[in-house]
Amino acid sequence: MAEPLVIEVTRGARVESLHRVSAAVCDAAGALVFSHGDTVTPVFPRSAVKVFQAIPFVESGSADAYGFTNRELSLACASHSGEEGHRRLAAEMLERAGLGEPTLECGCHWPFDMSVALDLARTGGAPTPLGNNCSGKHAGFLCTAVHLGEETRGYVEAAHPVQRRALAVMEDLTGSALPPSMCGTDGCSIPTAAAPLAGFARGFAKLAARQGAEPSRLAAGRRLIEACMAEPWLMSGTGRACLTLMEAAPGRVFAKTGAEGVFCGAVPELGLGFALKAQDGTSRAAEAAVAHLLAEMLRESEPALAERYDAMARRTLKNWEGREVGEIRVRRA
Amino acid sequence: MAEPLVIEVTRGARVESLHRVSAAVCDAAGALVFSHGDTVTPVFPRSAVKVFQAIPFVESGSADAYGFTNRELSLACASHSGEEGHRRLAAEMLERAGLGEPTLECGCHWPFDMSVALDLARTGGAPTPLGNNCSGKHAGFLCTAVHLGEETRGYVEAAHPVQRRALAVMEDLTGSALPPSMCGTDGCSIPTAAAPLAGFARGFAKLAARQGAEPSRLAAGRRLIEACMAEPWLMSGTGRACLTLMEAAPGRVFAKTGAEGVFCGAVPELGLGFALKAQDGTSRAAEAAVAHLLAEMLRESEPALAERYDAMARRTLKNWEGREVGEIRVRRA
Numbered sequence: 001m002a003e004p005l006v007i008e009v010t011r012g013a014r015v016e017s018l019h020r021v022s023a024a025v026c027d028a029a030g031a032l033v034f035s036h037g038d039t040v041t042p043v044f045p046r047s048a049v050k051v052f053q054a055i056p057f058v059e060s061g062s063a064d065a066y067g068f069t070n071r072e073l074s075l076a077c078a079s080h081s082g083e084e085g086h087r088r089l090a091a092e093m094l095e096r097a098g099l100g101e102p103t104l105e106c107g108c109h110w111p112f113d114m115s116v117a118l119d120l121a122r123t124g125g126a127p128t129p130l131g132n133n134c135s136g137k138h139a140g141f142l143c144t145a146v147h148l149g150e151e152t153r154g155y156v157e158a159a160h161p162v163q164r165r166a167l168a169v170m171e172d173l174t175g176s177a178l179p180p181s182m183c184g185t186d187g188c189s190i191p192t193a194a195a196p197l198a199g200f201a202r203g204f205a206k207l208a209a210r211q212g213a214e215p216s217r218l219a220a221g222r223r224l225i226e227a228c229m230a231e232p233w234l235m236s237g238t239g240r241a242c243l244t245l246m247e248a249a250p251g252r253v254f255a256k257t258g259a260e261g262v263f264c265g266a267v268p269e270l271g272l273g274f275a276l277k278a279q280d281g282t283s284r285a286a287e288a289a290v291a292h293l294l295a296e297m298l299r300e301s302e303p304a305l306a307e308r309y310d311a312m313a314r315r316t317l318k319n320w321e322g323r324e325v326g327e328i329r330v331r332r333a
Numbered sequence: 334m335a336e337p338l339v340i341e342v343t344r345g346a347r348v349e350s351l352h353r354v355s356a357a358v359c360d361a362a363g364a365l366v367f368s369h370g371d372t373v374t375p376v377f378p379r380s381a382v383k384v385f386q387a388i389p390f391v392e393s394g395s396a397d398a399y400g401f402t403n404r405e406l407s408l409a410c411a412s413h414s415g416e417e418g419h420r421r422l423a424a425e426m427l428e429r430a431g432l433g434e435p436t437l438e439c440g441c442h443w444p445f446d447m448s449v450a451l452d453l454a455r456t457g458g459a460p461t462p463l464g465n466n467c468s469g470k471h472a473g474f475l476c477t478a479v480h481l482g483e484e485t486r487g488y489v490e491a492a493h494p495v496q497r498r499a500l501a502v503m504e505d506l507t508g509s510a511l512p513p514s515m516c517g518t519d520g521c522s523i524p525t526a527a528a529p530l531a532g533f534a535r536g537f538a539k540l541a542a543r544q545g546a547e548p549s550r551l552a553a554g555r556r557l558i559e560a561c562m563a564e565p566w567l568m569s570g571t572g573r574a575c576l577t578l579m580e581a582a583p584g585r586v587f588a589k590t591g592a593e594g595v596f597c598g599a600v601p602e603l604g605l606g607f608a609l610k611a612q613d614g615t616s617r618a619a620e621a622a623v624a625h626l627l628a629e630m631l632r633e634s635e636p637a638l639a640e641r642y643d644a645m646a647r648r649t650l651k652n653w654e655g656r657e658v659g660e661i662r663v664r665r666a
Contacts, residue, residue, distance in 0.1 A: 042347070107654035114450070121454035183345055185344070188652070281349065320439065
């Protein structure tokens, strides 16, 4: 097995903490173009595969029936920050299908971004399902169910057609069988199914290269990726890693985070997909690793862009007084 | 080298993420009673050694000169949650020495505890140096400087007598030389010096067993530990791991967390000290590991108490809707 990427967190001249990250870069045929660490043991992709989960929303004709544009498609693939614009658009999607906030079964949480959470508290607000980072994905699920004449209640359960379709897309694109033994429950109550990193990378490569699955499925997935690249803020939020990564190469790089240190994505012009996971589940490790991985992928064809991603893979750490105390960086091989 | 403790984070029937934790349990002579992983490579102890850093505050006579009780001594060793009671007592300590909040050089941050931070935002508040989790430690530093007739400005710098005394105590108790090459800057701007886990464990064992250093130093350190055990909320905060660990065995167990996944502590009745670090710096791993380590230490002499710590080493994880989705647990050897 290849060595994992090691992300170092330094303080002064010493390494204080370190993280191990596994990563796979694949082409549409499933060949590993390069990798780090363990790409075989199944991992939960969490929110990093929201594009796969949203494919039935497009394939079913639901997204078009409600007249949705890139904005709604991006939000349907989002782990958003629950900012005002995210909440409002999720509400509008539900309204389009004649639904309201109470139909959402994702639960609610304070926004992950501290400044958004504090703003909400300052104005006397409280968490709502529309502010859940997954509300756009759930709005997509609900619109699809309504469009297909299905019961909306219980749409988060594994047995509901909405989740069965999402699982079938996942099996198709990853090339992995995903029986109940591979499934857990995600933060927003829908099933999440574990598969090898190489499977997720291959799935995104299929969308990048437009080959390896039914044309209608490839078209739906590619349309969602294009929507996310066109409206990256709706898929993420102010200051978020996904936004920074995609804004560095507008319309050319797709990168999506998932809880517990996961990233998946694609570089369409290279026909490549990728997936990575920090073994310990930390975001700071996954964020450094994804920037490094994009730099590795683009080093030959786009050295200047690769340098930008290299710079993102290194982050200065400051203390409460603003003094530089260390950095996060990829260990040199 | 012994295998590290492995902390597993599960989802459904699968392990989703895992953490490696090194740990040392020592007696006052420095003998390793038992250990996990690497106890030799120097690590930054961060706030887990605030008791050591507060020893000069007691040794110098400053704490007694200002009439401080267990409450102030505990706050001087605290990484507190910045709750109203913490902030008020830190202000009172400064007032006793004729100082005010502007003399604090620790910087400020929103309280780590989300509910405390949200309460502060709701009432129109903002972070202040008194709310910094280290404000009690800094108040102790400042009271000592004033008592000894030293300049207070720049008390966070390595060259200031306050920090030189703290470093000398650390070298004495850990038995490690701590030259500048071993030092970094902590979150609150004071130096933090890296030493082997076994050194920190030995230092706390000296205080537990009251042997291995000058009697006045042992008495000062022991008095601080007793104060923390008597007033554990002032050393931590509502719902915090340190508080739960110490409330499980009032007056019998001392445990203190530090940033980047560190815990240090002592079980005085066993004459043992301990120190641990999660290699990846995560709190969830360190918190599970410290409960497990206390259970291991107490298994023979106090099986019922050991069982309580075993239970704390295992934590159910729920999602936003309150569904059980997994757990944090120590991997069986």
